[in-house]
Amino acid sequence: MLDTLSIAGDLIERTSSTLRVQNIVQLSLAPVFLLAAIGAVLNVMNTRLGWLIDRIDQIERRLIKGSAGREGEELPALRQRQSYAQWAVNLTTSAALTICLVIAALFVSAFIRPQIGSVVALAWIATMAQVFAALTLFLMETRLATANARERRLRSREIIERQAGEDSGSEEG
Secondary structure (H helix, E strand, O other): OHHHHHHHHHHHHHHOOHHHHHHHHHHHHHHHHHHHHHHHHHHHHHHHHHHHHHHHHHHHHHHHHOOOHHHHHHHHHHHHHHHHHHHHHHHHHHHHHHHHHHHHHHHHHOOOOOOOHHHHHHHHHHHHHHHHHHHHHHHHHHHHHOOOHHHHHHHHHHHHHHHHHHHHHHHHO
16 A cells, blocks of 8 residues: 555656646657648648549449540559558558657656657657658659659550559469
8 A cells, every 4th residue: 555655646746847747748849740740741642532532433433334435544543543642641640640659658758667768769760651651652643643644544554464464473373
């Protein structure tokens, strides 16, 4: 019982310092600003992903009706863009969750004896890696988006040929 009281008293003593809490809030500002920036980028990525999904659905409906014309030839490239965009959104969301972990760990670290600075550092590095990967995928998606219709159809044919090669390779093995 005495141990529990001593632990509780120690915790109250460490958390009652206004200065300590102010320092933690100051430390958490950089990750909070990063979280806001990630949210803004995520909004842009989700808008693009939504547009891609709508465009693919529209072309597929036209294909069913037989009125798609050459638009149908662009579907593989659009699906690849959708894949890039979806992975970018997933990684960006994961980065946002990881930065929330950083913020929580910063607060927890001030109130516990074992030092968890390594956990905070690793979570920060993981966040940066996820943001880097997400932005790279977003760059790949936007590069495909800026191609003209002829280039998109050519890209689609390359995707179809590659998939056909992979399918025939898996049938031989």
